[in-house]
Amino acid sequence: MQTIMLRSNARKSNTGNSFTIEVLGDSAIKDDIKASIAALEHHPSRAPRRTIIDMLNLIEKHRLTIRFAEREEAEEGLETWTFILQD
Secondary structure, three states, X not given: XXXXXXXXXXXXXXXXXXXXXXXXXXXXXXXXXXXXXXXXXXXXXXXXXXXXXXXXXXXXXXXXXXXEEEEEEOHHHOEXXXXXXXX
C-alpha cells in the first residue's frame, strides 16, 4: 500500500484568484496523477469549488482511498484542501 498527498494551493493576484493541484509523495501512481492533473480542462482553476471537484474526481479515477482530509483558509479567506490517500 502506497501513500500520497494531494493538495490544493491558492494564489491571489491582480488578475484574480487561482487554485492549483499538487501531488506529493514517492509512489508509482504519482506520475499518473500528475498526467491527469495536466489533462484537466480547468487547471489552474479560478474557483475553489472547481478545484475540490477536480480533486475528488482524480481520487475516484485512480481508485484511491481517503485516509485524511483537511480544509484550511489560506490568505484572505481562500480555501485550500489536503488529502492523504492510499492506493
